[in-house]
Amino acid sequence: MRNELNWFETKPLFGKRIVVTRAREQASGFLQALTSLGAECIQFPTIEIVAPDTWEPLDTAISNLESYQWLLFTSVNGVKYFVERLHHAGKDVRDLKGLKIGAIGPKTAQQWHQWGIAPDLVPNEYRGEAVVEAFKKWDPQGVRILIPRAAKAREILPDQLRKMGAQVDVVDAYKTVSPTHDTAGVQEMFQNSAIDMVTFTSSSTVTNFVGMFGSEKQQLTDEWMKRVKVACIGPITADTARKHGFSVDLMPADYTIEALTRAITDFFGD
Numbered sequence: 001m002r003n004e005l006n007w008f009e010t011k012p013l014f015g016k017r018i019v020v021t022r023a024r025e026q027a028s029g030f031l032q033a034l035t036s037l038g039a040e041c042i043q044f045p046t047i048e049i050v051a052p053d054t055w056e057p058l059d060t061a062i063s064n065l066e067s068y069q070w071l072l073f074t075s076v077n078g079v080k081y082f083v084e085r086l087h088h089a090g091k092d093v094r095d096l097k098g099l100k101i102g103a104i105g106p107k108t109a110q111q112w113h114q115w116g117i118a119p120d121l122v123p124n125e126y127r128g129e130a131v132v133e134a135f136k137k138w139d140p141q142g143v144r145i146l147i148p149r150a151a152k153a154r155e156i157l158p159d160q161l162r163k164m165g166a167q168v169d170v171v172d173a174y175k176t177v178s179p180t181h182d183t184a185g186v187q188e189m190f191q192n193s194a195i196d197m198v199t200f201t202s203s204s205t206v207t208n209f210v211g212m213f214g215s216e217k218q219q220l221t222d223e224w225m226k227r228v229k230v231a232c233i234g235p236i237t238a239d240t241a242r243k244h245g246f247s248v249d250l251m252p253a254d255y256t257i258e259a260l261t262r263a264i265t266d267f268f269g270d
Helices: 028-036 056-063 076-088 106-113 128-138 156-163 184-191 203-211 214-222 235-243 257-269
Strands: 017-020 040-043 048-050 070-073 100-103 144-150 167-177 197-200 229-232
Touching: 017 028, 028 040, 028 257, 056 076, 056 144, 056 167, 070 076, 070 106, 076 106, 076 144, 076 167, 100 106, 100 128, 128 156, 144 156, 156 167, 197 203, 197 235, 197 257, 203 214, 203 235, 229 235, 229 257
Parallel strands: 017 040, 017 197, 070 100, 070 144, 144 167, 197 229
Antiparallel strands: 048 167
């Protein structure tokens, strides 16, 4: 009866040990999906989402919403913290009347749908360059745009919009920090070649991952990671991984967690 009863071993990711570096509060769905496919997941968050150093710039922008024509959001976290501060100011989504909203990626757009708002702009490709391209049909000359986003994010989106004639205000809605936890257990797994794959879902997960190994990071990049497969959610993350000396083994065509999960399954199923 082994063939009938031993159903778990037939799962596509059975026997694969996969490190998930995503922030703990965002990783649950990804972990559940991989585990349901038979993987043994090692939760090793390399970023933590926290409030910015000060709310003042975001609060000031919210108090002057009527001066903007567009709001642009590059992540679910940007929407989450923006709406929280909107409520803190005694306002709600009705105060966004007349404003157009842009969202990078289906998850960011979905966050707005939960508030009963359909974003006006959701580019086909889920990165800042695609927003810039999509914005051309809106003629942003002289348009005032607010971008609530992570502190220390890429500047290509606001820079390119300014070149197109838009007036862009960028405010910190949150920041990512490197969490403090013991790396000894994961380090031992790397040393013993006990990890099959590491997954990265943003550039900061890559950079913080390397930084968390301290004095051992050279050995990590030069030796341990050579024996491990690397999966990246998109090209920006993949470029960062390569800059740290990692070989990127897979990247989905769509830059979403669901597509990354499918790509991992296909990779190990070949």
